[in-house]
Amino acid sequence: MNTKKINHFFLKILVVLVLMLTSFVVLRHNASWYQDSIGEVTSVKQVSTKTLQDQYGNKVTQHHQKVSVKLLNTQNKGKTVSFINSYDDAKAITQPLNKHDQIFLAKSSKAWGLKNFKRDIFWIPILILVMGLLIISMGKAGSFMVLSLIINVILFIGTIYLNFVTKEANIFWLFILFSIIASMLTLIFVMGIKRRLTWTVLLTVVTSTTAAMLIGLLVFNITNEKGLHFELMSFITQLPQPMFLSMTLVGVLGAVMDEATDMIATLFSLEREHPEIGIKELLITGRHVGQEIFGALSNTLFLIFIAEQIPMAILYLRNGNNWGFTYTMNLSLGMVQTLISAIGIVLTVPAGIFWVWILHKWRQRKMEANI
Known part of the structure; x- marks a missing residue:
């Protein structure tokens, strides 16, 4: 049995390598396309x-x-x-x-x-390798993950195309629609459509993301967007404010979904292992899990942002600009996005606990009604 599993594993690896080699050869000779x-x-x-x-x-x-x-x-x-x-x-x-x-x-x-x-010769074989290893290592779950990724890419391209052909459309509203559909499809493909966990995570993601964006918009309106230099955004060919909000929305969505999935999956696992656990213990556990995730995830977002801005910041500093001007030109908008994402991460904890509590109560009443 073990020998068959090993042979089956190496056969899958061989298929991935053959696909990589085939794609490399085809892309090396596809100039006519x-x-x-x-x-x-x-x-x-x-x-x-x-x-x-x-x-x-x-x-x-x-x-x-x-x-x-x-x-x-x-x-x-x-x-x-x-x-x-x-x-x-x-x-x-x-x-x-x-x-x-x-x-x-x-x-x-x-x-x-x-x-x-012409870089498709290299990145497509590498993409095949990554997806192949993901499917081999995670099985059915990996296949659904790859499928959800492909669907999200198609949705993203479709959203950009829709913004391109409908010149009067506000890209922010298009990305709100994209975020809702992408979140729903991702969670359904990865977790399943009939699981209570899926809908709890989705409700948490929508709640905390919406709240974070509304807080950001409220602060922008109160301060009249003072200190926000949207004109410094590179290669903008339409109104920069909706574009900035769209970028921020996608960033908040990714951070919030990451935290919500980890926290709520932990709570559901605890509830499954200890069916007699009370709502108070679930709430305390959810708060502790959220607190542990919050610090690491916030620092990760900040470091990703800083890593992206290092080259331009060094370029500005080495060309005689002071720290204040360098921050304004390169770091200010990114810091605002990071702060809004951090707000979303913080709000995910109470939002997740709230929806876990609501659905836990609903489950208890349903069980009592059946009795």
């Missing part, structure tokens, strides 16, 4: 290297490459073009090209140039 020009680097020659220094003492080494690229699609398929690729040691915006790299090309009135890297 794209309308944009794609080419493969056939040769790279280092032309020059020089060190630049600005007035703040920052030094950067800049490199120039002469690159030959063979076009793989469009009407220019088979044609070889050359251009100069420039990059620096930081590789933050510009990157070096290597032989056999596949890249998207852009043609100006004068010459060809690098537009972007």
